[in-house]
Amino acid sequence: MSNILITGGAGFIGTALAKKLKSLNHTVTLIDLEEKFSSIHDGFERFNLDIRYYKNFDQLNNLNFDYIYHLAAQTSSAISQEEPELDVNTNVKGTLNICNFARQCKAKKIIFSSSMATYGDKNGKIKEEDSQNPLSNYGVSKVAGEFYIKMFKQFGIENTIFRLFNVYGPGQDMSNLRQGMASIFMAQSIMSNEIKVTGSFDRYRDFIYIDDVADALLYGLDDDTNSKIYNVGSEKATTVKELIDMIIKVNDTAETDFKVINIGAHEGDQFGSIADVEKLKTLGWNPKTDINEGISYMYKYAKEVLK
Incomplete structure (x- = not known):
């Protein structure tokens, strides 16, 4: 070892x-x-x-x-x-x-x-x-x-x-609202009824x-x-809107109670990116966790740390 x-x-x-x-x-x-x-x-x-x-x-x-x-x-x-x-x-x-x-x-x-x-x-x-x-x-x-x-x-x-x-996923810093798209939206969904978005809802990421x-x-x-x-990466594109919809869906708060607000973009933010991971797959690796499942796991974790 x-x-x-x-x-x-x-x-x-x-x-x-x-x-x-x-x-x-x-x-x-x-x-x-x-x-x-x-x-x-x-x-x-x-x-x-x-x-x-x-x-x-x-x-x-x-x-x-x-x-x-x-x-x-x-x-x-x-x-x-x-x-x-x-x-x-x-x-x-x-x-x-x-x-x-x-x-x-x-x-x-x-x-x-x-x-x-x-x-x-x-x-x-x-x-x-x-x-x-x-x-x-x-x-x-x-x-x-x-x-x-x-x-x-x-x-x-x-x-x-x-x-x-x-x-x-679970373990991500829920107190840092400047880094990590999924964790930012997740934390906002638990701490308030407002989810604040910077930039276009059509932007996409490979989660x-x-x-x-x-x-x-x-x-x-x-x-x-x-x-x-x-x-x-996962080789799958998820838009900002799709991500927010997933987070709201797993949330204990009723969907109708949420407000999603666009507060404007910031410099240096990519519009979108998707990974080709064929090279990594040749080693025997494959992503195992679907984003819907992963967001559900993440929500359970976030609820505990943000109590």
Whole structure:
């Protein structure tokens, strides 16, 4: 079994991945900001660490890791437009710091969570070989992260890059109303009778359930995925209107009590994207959770945390 470090290990995806890796008997260490950790992380070795500053890695000086899952990031396109320096410092400088630490601790591989935001708007299913034309600072920062990680192969550090589409499900941060379309609408539906939408109701996303994403990321441990890039999505388009209708349908509040309000678009927001995941399917992966089922699971979780 391997020694594995997860950056952003207390986050939505990091926590789900950590549980799966531990169930497979890997030794898992988490790093994240102090306020992100909770009692659900008690079974893991963990460090409070801000990746923006390389000196913070001194606390890991005596540790060696076989693999590093680099998930830590500023993930909101809206915030990236408002606070571009935060985005650059976390996603670009932070990724460079991870690469340098990987070299220092003699890790053999970095497994990176990139994003569908690197592609920009494209018609039809998006293949990994398609051009990257990001519309937001966030998308640009993820492209830069990919290049840093690929560049470090010359120092003997392998890589696998997963471009995640819209991840949703139980465990998502319901208090952050600036990131995560499904979680924003879900939280609003529980906390008030108003769901506020930015941009067109015809915008669409490829929503992929958290357990399916964690399963996909496990393939990064295989040598067969070295130096490869994989999309992680459902290959299905769901419009903003369809998503809101699903959320209202599973809600305990009567459908007639809801108001859905358009409050205007923000810079850097993609109109739509759908993943082509044939490449990932060749490894044996398939998404298992339909969005109607996933939204139902997510609602049960959200009701508990937003009580």
